Amino acid sequence: MGRKQTFTETELLDMTKKLVLEHGYDGFHLKLLSQHLSGARSTIYQYYANKEEIVAACMKRVIANVLEHASAVDESDPLKALEELLLIYVEEAALHQLLGDASKINTSNSTAAARDLEFIEDAHQTLKNQLSRLFERAQQDKSLRQDIPLPVLIGVFFNLFNTPNMMNLPTADWGRLLFQTWIGGAKS
Amino acid sequence: MGRKQTFTETELLDMTKKLVLEHGYDGFHLKLLSQHLSGARSTIYQYYANKEEIVAACMKRVIANVLEHASAVDESDPLKALEELLLIYVEEAALHQLLGDASKINTSNSTAAARDLEFIEDAHQTLKNQLSRLFERAQQDKSLRQDIPLPVLIGVFFNLFNTPNMMNLPTADWGRLLFQTWIGGAKS
Amino acid sequence: MGRKQTFTETELLDMTKKLVLEHGYDGFHLKLLSQHLSGARSTIYQYYANKEEIVAACMKRVIANVLEHASAVDESDPLKALEELLLIYVEEAALHQLLGDASKINTSNSTAAARDLEFIEDAHQTLKNQLSRLFERAQQDKSLRQDIPLPVLIGVFFNLFNTPNMMNLPTADWGRLLFQTWIGGAKS
Amino acid sequence: MGRKQTFTETELLDMTKKLVLEHGYDGFHLKLLSQHLSGARSTIYQYYANKEEIVAACMKRVIANVLEHASAVDESDPLKALEELLLIYVEEAALHQLLGDASKINTSNSTAAARDLEFIEDAHQTLKNQLSRLFERAQQDKSLRQDIPLPVLIGVFFNLFNTPNMMNLPTADWGRLLFQTWIGGAKS
DNA sequence: TATGAATGAGACTTCATTCAT
DNA sequence: AATGAATGAAGTCTCATTCAT
Known part of the structure; x- marks a missing residue:
């Protein structure tokens, strides 16, 4: 009908x-x-009742997708897990930028948007917890250098996702190169 | 008066x-x-005659300032020069974000804005040329690893500027840590 | 079906x-x-073809109902007839308010609405004529005071219908009290 | 300037x-x-920031004006005071209708409208208190008939204001006639 | 017949920009 | 030179009505 x-x-x-x-x-x-x-x-x-709800629903869908993939990652080897996560995040490179805009959504007009935003924040926290967990374990394993404060290593790792893939490599290759650069450094 | x-x-x-x-x-x-x-x-x-001119003038002033500092860098040692440039860029971390918005300026209303935008693009190109020059020389010096394509190293370097300084370190210290991470890698 | x-x-x-x-x-x-x-x-x-027709049909039904009851009133004793009419009008207290909205109906879109509205106006006139008739006879009978102009007495009578029944009395009782107040006045 | x-x-x-x-x-x-x-x-x-504020400000001004006049009434003789109040209310016959619309104002968008609405409600209560006071004293003075419940007398009095002045008399004359009708009744 | 979906007209509101003091 | 006031264009949203299943 x-x-x-x-x-x-x-x-x-x-x-x-x-x-x-x-x-x-x-x-x-x-x-x-x-x-x-x-x-x-x-x-x-x-x-959708208003603009806010549209954007909130859009962001929710993106982060829910990332969350699903990230939850499935095998965390037994921290560094390996980080590399896999990097691939996931690079695949959804938009995530960061979208999350930055999430705070601009005015939820006073719409409970639906408010609910979505809450979901987004929860998911965001879950993802951050996962990364913190892995980084801490990697550091305890002595896999990471000790002369740089952990927050710096994490910050640089996080920021890696936004690097524009100007060579248009397949994301798997691109992600692996980024990880290599991050883990091994630029110097020969 | x-x-x-x-x-x-x-x-x-x-x-x-x-x-x-x-x-x-x-x-x-x-x-x-x-x-x-x-x-x-x-x-x-x-x-200013309109909104576009204000933003264009603002961006021009920012990039002109960066250009001035970057031009003064001693390029004899490429890696050293890159570190100095990183400091300059980190100091003006807003640059990237502002330049991203530059393309949104509608210049059809204002020749002044158009002129400023042209200046911005020229300056941007000049800065990119300087970096390319230094990177190429660093590679020829065998200072950089060869197994990662140069564009990847450059891309990651560029992206470094945006890393949020969550520990609120003085920019000089912060920049040095970023450089160390980039050059030496995260692994121990 | x-x-x-x-x-x-x-x-x-x-x-x-x-x-x-x-x-x-x-x-x-x-x-x-x-x-x-x-x-x-x-x-x-x-x-119904449009909003106007719905409201017009609704109002027509209400006034037709009042008209039917009012026509059945025995007019031999003017004052008695007026009391009976008051009961009818109080029963359909909404009538006045609805008629006030009738003029807002835009009939340019719909002939059906126009026809209904015409019926409404005719019925309204019929009801007003009935009241005028009764009032005039009551005055000739010397049942009504002469020091107050007839239009005032009629106007107050008319307006009585809208008095909100805040004590929630049965309409018959409520109507009788209103009539008593109107006819006998408030003073002791 | x-x-x-x-x-x-x-x-x-x-x-x-x-x-x-x-x-x-x-x-x-x-x-x-x-x-x-x-x-x-x-x-x-x-x-005004929005439609609600305009209407709220409008209503506030009307009721404030009525309140000012009503407060100035000499209440020593209850019936006389009621007649004077009737004149004031008839003068501002719109008051009732406007107050009926006041509840439709959506104050969630505007604190200014909310504030005005609060003022309106306070003023409304003050006016109702004044009438209740006068009616009670009039009843104690035995000036009002006892066979009709006080709320009915009050209700009819209140409703008097809305009677359309179809003869277009000066409000003072009109008000006096209404009062006479109310107090003395319609019968001869 | 009943209805989910589509849509244009129209109302509310904001903002860049102009005007006149 | 500085500014309060005015305004049209543009964006958000609602609703009567039409369409197609």
Whole structure:
């Protein structure tokens, strides 16, 4: 019954992700979104009550996906686990940038957005805990150098994800190179 | 001389920089700006013809400052020069983020903004050339490992600047630690 | 016979009356209406072509009902007739308020609404004529005081209907008390 | 300094009152308002942050005015005081209707509107207290008939204000006639 | 017949920019 | 030179109504 949908919810969230990354949270408009979908602007409101809910749902989906993959990582060897995680994060390089915008979402208008945001924060914490755990174990294993404070090593590792893949290598290769650079250093 | 000075051009650009970094290009409004200055919103138009010119002038000033420092670096020892440059860039960590927003400036309204943007692009190219030059020389000196493609090493180096200084170390110390991590790697 | 009956026309008009009284004509939406019925919003259009027709039909039904009762009143004793009419009007206290909204209905879209509205106006006039007739006869009978202009007595009588029944008395009792107050006055 | 205003705050509130009475709260639009003022719609936002604040400010001004006059009434003779109050209320016949709309104002968006609404409720209570006080004293003085419950007398009195002045008498005369009708009754 | 989906018109609100004092 | 006031363009959102299943 009813008409056929002009765009699916998945298409909507995919496009939202693309546009938020391209234009930033404040540069993201529903007009822009509707121009990149097949339907009219007002149709979007059939699915989400307001702009905030759209962006929150989009971010939730991204981080939920990362969380799922990260939870499946075998943590028995810390360094190996870190490399695997790096691959996951590089695959979803947008994560960081999106999370940076998450704090801009005004949740006073929408309980749905507030709920999504809470999920996002919980997931974020879970991911950070996992990394902390692995880093600490790696340090106890003496796998990491001791002359650099752990927060610096972690910070640089974290920041690695954002490195633009200008050579357009497959993410698996790209991630492995980044890990090699991070672990082994640049000097010969 | 007429009315009392409300705010200087420097104050205006400083506040613009702060607010653009805080809110992103699209989240930056003249209303916001005037709220953080002592005068009225319309007074801003005594200095700049429109929003685009303000942001362009702000970015130009930032990159001109970096360019000046970077030009003064002694390039005789490539690795040493890179470390010095890293310090400069870390000092002006906002540079990257601001440059990312530069492309959003719509120059069709303002020749002044267009001129500033051109300057910015030239300066950006100059800085990139300097880095390429140094990296190439470092590689020829066999100071850098050969098993990782040069673009990867450069990319990671570049990305280093954005690492948030969560320990709030003095920038000189922070920059040195970043360099050590980058050059020597994380493993013990 | 096809799908299950969702809501009857009577339910639709009853709910319309309730909601128009609660929210006023401009605060009455089809969305609101459908939320208080069992079916979908679009199903309403199986019964009426547009919002105006619904409200017009609702008002017509109300005034037709009052008209029917008022026509049956025995007018031989003017004062007695007025008391009986008061009971009828108090029973349908909403009438006044609804008639006040009738003028807001835009009939340019719908001939059906225009026809209903015409009926409403005719009925309204009929009711007013009945009251005028009774009042005039009552005055000729010297049943009413002469020092107050007749329009004032009529106006106060008319306005009586809207008095909120805050003690929640049965309408018959409530109406009788109102009539006593009107006819006998407040002083001891 | 600055341009000359196109309309004053008083003009704005006067017109708001007129239009809210004419169209009801839900039928009142800023577009409508601006069409009845000299300026553009957006200019209104220089003075009030949103629609709710405008209506709240309008109602506050009306009730504050009534409160001021009602407070000045000499209450030594209850019936005389009631007659004087009736005149005041008839003069501001809109009060009741406006107060009915007051509950529709959504204050979640605006603290200013919430504050005004609180004032309105306090003032409303003060006025109701004054009437209750006078009615009770009038009853103790045996000035009012005992066979009708006091709430009915009060209710009818209250409702008197809304009687449309169809003969267009000066309000003083009109009020006196209403009072005479109420106190003495309709019968000869 | 009933309805989910689509949509344009219209209302609210913000903001860059201009104007006039 | 500084600014309060004015304004139109643009974005958010709601709703009556239509469409197609």
